[in-house]
Amino acid sequence: MNHDQLLNPKSLPHSPEKATLEGKNKFLGLWFFLGGETVLFASLFGTFIALRNSTAGGPSSEELFGLELVFIMTVLLLTSSLTSVYAMYHMRNHDFKKMQLWLGITGLLGLSFLGLEIYEFTHYITEYGFTFRSSAFGSAFYTLVGFHGGHVTFGIAWLIVIMIRNARRGLNLYNAPKFNTFSLYWHYIDVVWVFVFTVVYLMGKVG
């Protein structure tokens, strides 16, 4: 198969994201990366759990966290996971325009999640004087949640790049794996968030 077939296939196979060796490699490589990320986040979660009561006289999680905001953030991120599933659904049906549309929605949901998270952080800093340097708990909280936020930020940047780049090219065998890896990554961010809201916020409230 030559380049022309990759970029301008006369007809796409039904799973364009895994039709080429590159596609398969990317698919597997990303899954393995996520396996490694699991340990990365576990280390952060472990550190957080070990230090969650080390407030050194500063504000504790029970005083700080409000559930409403976190709930809205959770719903936003969960929904964005569903919309990226829709995007992949349309990719498998070779409907590029609809895929782009749903990816766009995913990005917007991600952005609003990020906006709320930034609001949350500034709120803690201005209202409670609770910063990264306040206590070991503060360091652990901002590091864990911030690492997740960083992953969201990177995901959004990635999404924007592949959307703009491929806007005029349409779907082909060269870029289908890229969309697919993005969507897997995005789901994984959601998985991490499930544990963030459980361990940090809900358990923080329960005590």
Next chain:
Amino acid sequence: MKGWMGKIKALALMSFMAVLLTGCGKENLTALVPKGYGAEESMKLIILTTVIMGGVFLVVIVVLAYVLIRFRRKKGQENYIPKQVEGSKTLETIWTIIPIILVIIMAVPTTLISFDLADASDSKDHINIDVTGNQYWWHFNYQDEDIQTSQDLYIPVGEKVYLNMISSDVIHSFWVPSISGKMDVNPENTNTMYIEAYEEGVYWGKCAELCGPSHSLMDFKVIVVSKEEYEQWVADMKNYDPEKDEPESAVAKEGKDLFEENNCMACHAIGSSPVEVGPNLTNFGNRTKIAGFKEPTKENLVDWLKDPEEIKPGNLMTGKYPQLNDDEAEKIAEYLMQLKVTDVTPESVNN
């Protein structure tokens, strides 16, 4: 278990003798000549594992030597093609099962001894001493007696002594090889261990966790005395009143004045004082070493006072007081060297 333990003990004794003859380090420092409970328990395991592992090693070496002699490619055999053996279930099972058995043999006493050494249930009935690790010296606070010492830890022979250890800065590790294994001295939690010495004597202790430039100079002593001597030492230390103690010689008196003028008291206490910034100097004249490792001579003390950085790099005393000239240092040294509170001294222990 008793049966083979007895054999092990006999073996241990034999290997002891062998090691002693060939020289196994300095007595009262080396872990190979245990003189305390912890060290002895560790030694049992050391001998057990060495014997088992030595056996395994012997098997490997014998097989390897046989293979090399018997199956070495000789001239004229260049084209010989050996039989391509895939493996052997029986053999592979054998060398899976035997190691498992060996591991179990070692795991059982390991578990028993480590639980035994960590058992602190009777700490209330024994002497408790707070140990604080500092860069680069040790502080000992006798909980019930209101006595503090630095660098020299006096304990009675044949008695369990509990050490509650915490660090004031970085992680250190408390190790008196001849008496007991080591335990880390962490800044955030108190670690407890007990030591028990079998023989009177002055034992060498070391810091075993990298703690900065002078890590290798953070030595201390455990001075094991008879019970009567210990009681006398405690009494002498308790009854000492620094207010009433005036140096006899004129030089020492001047030294005392200089000691006060230079504000040494800001860090160093003479007499009981639970607050520690620098080492407690109450019984300084009887210290086994200066700065933990220098012979206790006046010259060494003068050198130390004039430039501690030269002797113990990175120590916290450097720069905390005005530069002393020879004369001043001599006088302070004279004063400090005569601070002898008790007749129970490291020298008296050895007699």
Next chain:
Amino acid sequence: MSIAVSESSVKAQKRSIGAVLWDYLTTVDHLKIAHLYIFGGAFFFILGGIEALIIRIQLLVPENDFVTAGFYNEVITMHGTTMIFLAAMPILLGLMNAIMPLQIGARDVAFPFLNALGVWLFILGGLLLNLSWFFGGAPDAGWTAYAPLSTTSPGHGVDYYVMGLQLAGAGTLMSGINFLVTIINMRAPGMTYMRMPLFTWTTFITSILILFAFPALTVGLFLLQFDRMFGAAFFDVALGGNTIIWQHLFWIFGHPEVYILILPVFGAFSEIFSTFSKKRIFGYTSMIFATMLIAFLGFMVWAHHMFTVGMGPIANTIFSVATMAIAVPTGIKIFNWLATMWGGSVKLNSAMMWAIGFIPSFTIGGMTGIMVATVAADYQYHDTYFVIAHFHYTIVGGTVMGIFAGLTYWWPKIFGRVLNETLGQITFWTFFIGFHMTFFIQHFLGLMGMPRRYWVFLEDQGLDTGNLISSIGAFLMAVGVIVFIINAIYVWLKGEKAANDPWDGRTLEWTTASPPEHYNWKQTPLIRGLDCLWLEKTEGNGKMIPAHPLKDIHMPNGSILPFIMSVGFFIAGLGFIYQTDNKLWYIALFGGMAISLLAMLVRSVQDDLGHYITKEELKGEAE
């Protein structure tokens, strides 16, 4: 064939230095990347060796003042860090990169671009770490960098440690994923998992270890970085921090790390024993099973480095017994190797000598490993020269000897020359004797009361003779290494071209040219069994059967972007280190990041479809 090879090498020799340099800067070829790993690793190995000699000179006599206390701590820290992260691991990654694709019949690795990025991150990370020598002092908190000594260490030494390892570690993680995907997706037709050579198997399992171990180090380094550079309080006890977290994170990474170092050489030794005994490996399946078991157990024993921390007897004994269990699969391996030689036709050349020397050396290392795993006995061993002796017996007696063995064995495949046998034997004997002289006596020094990381030992403590012997041994080892370097240069200048299969090999890599063309094979071979080349030699005509007719070969394009990205991160690293002194350094921080991100953007926007080597070109080069 041979004519074609020499022609192309004549062409290669005629190229200017600039062209060669550009070629290596932009290469994505697995063999050239292997060259970079090996040369980079060798450079740092020499550096680490010099540091080792400084240590041994300082400890030649009691109360020596060859170096100052502060400098000594920098030297021991850098010796450990350099040897583990910048010498042993990169050389192993180099061997894997060179050999693993050849053993499975792949033309390259799955992600050639990432492969190049990995090697440049390692090289620039290593350089960043060593820059500290010239700018205010190297890290001095030990290679384990225990907090709070590391968080309170003055100057920028530990900052360099953090940033340097962060870069090199990221590169290693990429290689791990890369090798995994390569082995899974790119095996030649017929190369089933149970036909893969053991070196490929150990590469596979090592990569899994890398994948799961390195993230813990990444997080640990981030925490250290945040504490040191941005005022976080993870290890600040006054603000509720806990220093034991660092120890856990470090050893959750650190213990698998020692298996990352040893498993690949287990694979290499398996190949060597098999080839030079002219026998297939004894118990192939149990070797794989044992490797997996070692890797699995390796994750559950990290706390045996922390027996004296005060975790309590329950945790201590669990970790103690789990550690002892590792002796079982390791024992299986040792005896399988012995059984492989048993009944074989054992040829004692220098590659095989390393393998044979490895068996007693590593067995001692394993024995002492069991001894230090015995928790109450470890209260005596811990942090003494006994432990130093133990892990040098495993890392030098295992990994370094394995590296020498693997390099000697695969040198013809990687560099196209066979190493000189006489010089090889001299290297082996000087190194082997020097090694045992240096480290055997240290077991006793440790028990006689010499803790590790001691700048001086005092007079009259019974430690003089042992230390003297140890220091003399270190110099013998240095002689061995120098002879090896002379050997490498000598054969490069004077040596003859190596044949495709100089050792009468058994596995696929010996069917290609030495060194192979960048596409490795004109036609992908068809694999018919374990030890596929041996199979064709004994049951076929000695050549691999092609899996398909001659057709165009698709190869990836070279790119300068990996290098630019790494440079960007390097600059950002400097920015991180110095922004605590002067806010202007934020320019470097953000500038460097911008360079890297821009390079990433370019990479993701451009269509990089690779190029084709046409049938006609291949025919032109053929026969």
Next chain:
Amino acid sequence: MTENTNTNQLTDYHKQKNKEEMKRNVISFALMIVSTIIAFAIVASGVMDRIFAVFLLFILATVQVAFQFFYFMHMKEKGHALPAVMIIGGTWAAFLTVFGLVAAVWW
């Protein structure tokens, strides 16, 4: 290197399958939202005993994550054996890590 190993064209059969799949995904999304609501409700109401609440929260989180992996990320489908092995391996390493760090503050 690049080879089209999958010549299957998109057919109505595949379209139908995709549609069914999507339906299942929507259902699993609904279940995820429900379990999220339950989790928040448990905490907001504060009626439950602490230990029990934490236990339940973890069950709910695990269920949600399972939905993400198996449905959204297609881990239930064929050809996902290796990803599954890696994620399980990662989870095991992750469990050990968290366990170690949590134990660090318990002694």
